[in-house]
Amino acid sequence: MWTDDLLDMRYVDKGQDLYLRLAESELTPAAAAVPPSLPSRPRAFPTGPVIGAVGSLVGILLVAFLVLVVMRRRRRRRPSNTGPTTPEGFIQRTTPAPTVPSSELSSLKKATGDFSESNIIGRGGFGIVYEGHLPDGRKVAVKRLIQYSLTDEGVNAFVREVGVMSKLRHGNLLQLLSYCQDGKERILVYEYMKNKSLNLYIFGRNPRLRALLNWDRRLEIVRGVARGVAYLHGLSEEVIHRDLKSSNILLDDNWRPKIADFGTAKLFVVDETDPTLIKSAGYTAPEYLSSERHLTLKCDVYSFGIILMEIISGKRNAVTPALLSDAWESWNQGTISDLLDPAVAQPEPELLFELERCVQIGLLCVQQSPDDRPTMSAVVAMLNSNSLQIRAPKRLMLDNKNESPLHEADRSTQEASGTSRSSYSVYLT
Template sequence: MLSGMKVGKNFWNGAEWYLTSWRSADDPSPGPYRRALDTSGLPDNIVWEGDAKTYRAGPWNGRWFSGIPEVLTYTNVMEYEMVISPRETTYSYITKPGGPLTYIVLLDTGVVRRLVWDADARAWQTYFQGPRDVCDTYRKCGAFGLCDAGAASTSFCGCLRGFSPASPAAWDSRDTSGGCRRNVKLDCGGDGATTDGFLLLRAVKLPDAHNVSVDRSTTLEECRARCLANCSCLAYAAADIRDGDVRSGCAMWTDEIVDVRYVDHGQDLYLRLAKSELPPPSSPQAFPTAPVVGGSVAVVVVIVLVLVLIVIRRRRGSTISGKLQPCLSLLSFFFFFSSFQFLRLLITAAYANIHSTLDVPGARSCALSFPCIEHQLSPAHSVTSSSAPAPIVPYVDLLTLREATGYFSESNIIGRGGFGVVYEGRIPDGRKVAVKRIIQSPLLDEGGEAFMREVEVMSKLKHGNLVQLLSYCKDGNERILVYEYMKNKSLDLYIFGEDPKLRDLLNWERRLEIIRGVAKGVAYLHGLNEEVIHRDLKPSNILLDDNWKPKIADFGTAKLFVVDQTNPTLVQTAGYTAPEYITERYLTLKCDVYSFGVMLLEIVSGRKNRNTPTLLSDAWESWNQHRITELLDSAVAQPEPELLFELDRCVQIGLLCVQQSPNDRPTICAVVTMLNNSSSQIRAPKRLVFDAMTEPRLREADHSAKEGASSTSNGSHTIYLS
């Protein structure tokens, strides 16, 4: 579909315009998929396979299709137009003068893509793809179900409040297509009287709007009253959001609610529930107005009393002013106190209204500009935030550690790295621990001051995706750190190992969870007031606990090997080093982002970047040519379609992380958001020019250069026609 073309229907002559897929990638005959504009109810772009819906863009809300918030980023280069009249209902877009070339295509797989020409890369880049993830699968969660793509893979679907799985056994087996049933029947008498209320669902793609009742001339308040008066009305929403914060028009659902999901910049949906199923009045979802009204009434009463006393004082003169003075003082106190309480209630109500998505199961703080930290983790935001210093981890004497490790026996070695040897040990209380004996090096400070500073910092870091430091030892030249023991050892054993059984243990769901967990851990380190740059992110530094939860190790050790913190010369592990660090020794948070991106692509592919010098460029080619399955680890069974969407998106994120320029890489906080919220927009990565093959040449050129230097010195609109 090119700029200026339109899709939709002409009701006068019966003409219809829609997209049809090819039969296959090399067979242009008509295929099984078509993308057509549903003109009944609220207009919606829908992909069909025969007579079955497979994907909806979401109802048109006056500015965009509610399930595709990405269009908000295109308004500077194109305009969107929806024409709704007795003659036709059509949708089109127009590229603005000077804008890039773009088109929409329906692939033979049923996937819709908007491609934009990147003049710099001289390639077509994908700016949007739908379905984008598992929650875009039509009716994924059945009737009255709600899909959250940011939830764990085992719990994408949940029932709306007031509903329960129609078949608990089917849901237990992860078959959610049967949907949910209402717990308590609605109260709707013949006279229209009812005790029902509405639950506010924020930031959702509106349900399938085929045959909904639409009235664009009414207000949202009138819509609520109409819905309550109609025993068949199950939910309502604004039909038009063109006027910014003012929502107008009325869309009422009288059939089952299907295909609802969370989405960035989603809309408000008001779901009808029995009184007993509604949140308590104090809940932000229950529209708390009584406290504010009560507070305002109290303020008004106090003001009236103060004015009355002032009038009395003026009329009777100063002879009784001494008697009135205590009353006036007391009333003044109550006036200011009531005003303060009223203001506090207003702020609280506004804050609760903004944060109401947190009361919806599965909603994350990402939607509230805190994308890096989940509520259940609640880590300290700063290692120096407390007024009292956090206690340092206990000291352990050298003899105890020698005995715990069999005097550092070779048989107890469970890992080796650039910073030392890790031993399995058993301390006197019977617990297994990991004992890291840091290698003797002239880079270590003789007095151990830097070591102790790092131990103090590491002991304060608390996060579910960091290996916990338990104790330390500094005895002479010995520097030893004691960590919690990780039963499943390091990640590299499973993604690079030759044993196919070990590789198969990390199925795609586990690999995706590991990627998300590592990103959260790095985001925690980067988000501290005293930013911690890991400096050596790689699979061997990612440990796995009993439940395969990833935990980052060595997040403080690398810093001990920097000669000068203002001009770091740490040699990072080859294959994970950002190009700007190789050539300029420029160490920033984006160096960690680069290392994370390499590791992400290794986890997905099962290939080591150092052993496969073209891994990064191969990944870009596979993603750009839409052949992502060629990149995936062949030791793991091919993913189901819903997981393939996630993996494709994951590779795209990894490619953004390994961009040549640090400015082109996202922050790790943005990475967490993209990984956990599949409706968030991801820009297309540029073609890669740096990989493990070019890295040695960069290092050599950098070394030669240094030797030489030392010797010498919003655009959318809707047209309604009656």
């Protein structure tokens, strides 16, 4: 900026050189040529670009600083996600997967009336389930782990259930809404299932409740459970439930089944043995009960086959010595209607074909050899297409004590000793 008077340099004694700093692009070719007698003209300082660059850099640094502050605050609120590895190969985390939101303990106490006895809707080996009411009016099921069960096994089951269920999104799997980890409290919050557990209807002593599940509903329940298990097995990291049973199948307002209780679930690893046996009487596959405890996806297929037979018959496999043999005889002799729960009205003649197919599929699922059992995706296809051909199941040798296929070693031992098969086993022919 020039604040003095303007003077014509031509009239100043001895003259005076005046230097102007301009961008080279603003000079014409003629003006850009500097006479040899004059010194070279220095270039102007790029004030505008420098100010812009500095401003951008300050803005970037400010944003990075804010992001760093937010991340540090979140880390302070949340314990570390890593911990020692358990014997089963799971990382023992103190905080479950972050994809499921956490709930405050105070809000869950308020929702359940401070875990009132009057709000209890179920009990299990590790916890008690309460009916809860959220501020927006929604009902939820609040599963609170029992304090004395918070051993390493109990804590690992909690972490496993949150970790697995946070990744699952399927209409036939119970949805985990949130979790709470506060001191010694471990709590899981699920969507509420109005019609509760499947076993209340198929095993209940009240004929009216049993009759609520007519054949059409039972067939849809079978199909829904099959879809849910097939979804687990079809994930990029295949999931084995390991504890499929009728009591772990819940029913919503529309009688749609949803598989629950993933505290025992784990990722499938080829040729894996399982050091921790998860055994539910009547539902466990024979190869998993063996000394090797060989674990495959076909273990879930076997458990599904048992559930299918129980849904059809209304009989519990663990307490009915001849359920599977009765199913074989009914299918083999064409007397399928005799197997159906007496509390259920007989289906129309054209629907008896579906009943027969279901029994045949169930027998395939409980084959002794895992290789003889279909995959769950194949089971879904067979249940939903009456035109699809189904192979005949092989005959089974069953142990009357738990109505499960005998192992090869058990079979050879009995045959070598000449033991009467009527005392210990029955051939299905």
